Amino acid sequence: MIERWNRDQVLALAPDAPSRKAAQGVSSPGKWSGAGATAEAVWGECKGSGATPYRACVDLSEPAYRCNCPSRKFPCKHALGLLLLWSADAVPAAEEPADWVGEWLDQRRARAEKTATPEGSKAKAVPDPRRAEQREQRVSAGLAELELWLADQVRQGIAGSRRHDHWDGLVKRLVDAQAPGVAGTVSRLGDVLAGEDWPARLLGEYSLLHLLAVAHRRMAAAQPYGAGHESEHGDGLVRTVRDRIGFPVAKEEVLAGQRVRDVWDVLGRRDAEQDRLVTRRVWLRGRNTGRAAVVLSHAPVGQALDASLVTGVGLDAELAFYPGATPLRALVAARHDGAVPALPPAGHAPREALGEVARALAGDPWLDSWPVVLGEVTPMTARAGTGSWLLGRPDGALPLHPSAGTPWRLVAVSGGRPLTVAAEWTPQGLLPLTTWDDQGRVIVL
Known part of the structure; x- marks a missing residue:
């Protein structure tokens, strides 16, 4: 049995403030007909401007949403309004879901089972060693240039850094060098200028960039790309350095690694926008292991982000962590059924x-x-x-x-x-x- 969410938890699922306001406008019982709820789903028909009401339903185990309204927002105001109604205990209980809801739930289960089988998964791509080596060479050259650029900044002084376009040329060269992680860090340096302590903060950021460039150079010198490359990448620090530079790790590789099962408390989430892309960080804490985790999702501005992790809910699940010296980013590899009581997490001094x-x-x-x-x-x-x-x-x-x-x-x-x-x-x-x-x-x- 899924514990009923409160109003705050439902509104936290909204993609933006207008959606929260619109959802409250359609959350009154008079707007809905044919509503019902079981342990796994809630559904109903909401009267709109047309002759036919909109059908909305929510799979509470994810959650996942479905509505036949034309809205591009996800979840839409009707799904949110339905959840607000459910959170207020104003949706009658039902023994079985409506036919159209049961059909949707069956389709979701079939897709999940197909994805979980080897036949349903995509064939693993075989990396091209030549292209991989070319990228290594580009990254090494780009980071060598970054080291020289940082040395020039310290020698000349940072007074010229007050212009927000000061780093534009360097960002473009790092993108060309296929080091997107470093390029992203440099592109955000302009945000430092807003504070009164910007000189100290900017020097701190320069120091971390220098540390990253030097770490990559020394690791590459100790074992150049080629024989034994894969085995050394098992080292946590090497994986952390490469992740910060921007070398990708395939989801298949992460999911094939060790998983950690626990009751994960969803602590909260935060959305941040940069370059017309919104990144959502959902923070979790293992109730038994005490491990911290973050689940990331990305979407262009105005499009739906993953809303399957509800703030304040306990989730019995297996997480697969991305490799690194301090594993934090994770994927939800598997969810397990069963009631999980919602409890405040253990606090620390x-x-x-x-x-x-x-x-x-x-x-x-x-x-x-x-x-x-x-x-x-x-x-x-x-x-x-x-x-x-x-x-x-x-x-x-x-x-x-x-x-x-x-x-x-x-x-x-x-x-x-x-x-x-x-x-x-x-x-x-x-x-x-x-x-x-x-x-x-x-x-x-």
Whole structure:
């Protein structure tokens, strides 16, 4: 039996603010007919502007959505409105799904079974050694140029870096060198200029880029591309360096590796847009293993992102982690049926959370985010008049990210009482994701 989600959890599934507003407009019982819910699905027909109502249904085990409305947003307002109705316990229970819903669920099961069999999977592509070696050579040349460019910046001084187009030429050359990960890092350097401490932050970013370039050069010198290449790539640090440079890892390779089964608490998610592409990070924490994980999805602006991981839900699943010195990114390899009680995750003291981040950074110095769960913390101002906020308790505190502003929602839920708060750690401070009220209900921040 899937535990009923609350209003906050449903609205967190919306692709944007207009969708949240529109969903609330179609969430009243009078808008729906033929609605019903079982342990695995909820469905109904919503009256629209046409003569025929729209049919919407949601597979609660994923979740997955279906609606015959013309909306390009996913989930659409009708699926969200239906879920809001269900969250308010206003959808009657049914023994069996409606015929059209059962047909859709059967089709989904058939596709899942076909994908899980070897006959349903795509044949593994055989890499071309010549092309792979050519890429290695291009990347090495591009990173060698990056080392020289960084040395010039330090020698000449960074005063000329105040222009946001200062790095455009370097970005293009790194793209041509087939090092997209490094190119992406350089393209975001202009964001550093917004802060008063930009010189220190910019030098820090330059240092990390230099460290990456030197690490690749030394690894390539120790074992050039060729014989034994695959075996050395099993080393976590080598895989981390190559991942940061932008060498891809096939999903098939990840799924073929070791899997970790646990009850994974979905701590929250954050969407970020760059170059007309939206990246969604969904943060998870293993209830038994204590492992951190992030599941990524990407989509062009205006198109649907993966909404299958619901904030605040416990998921009995197997995760397959991408290789690296500090494995964090993962794929959901398999889900298991069965009721999982929704519980607030175990919180840690700020000092313990910071120690975990430090251990992660020791394996991956280029890490820029990590999920933390703080227990018994209260939002408080750092110093009167500064506008800076902390999450703390008597034995320590961690600052919030400047972009978090005044965390009014968190302050309102707290009311001066300690809370459990899930947040995304970044070098500039914490970005709050979720908290839990006195009844254990999740509040999306």
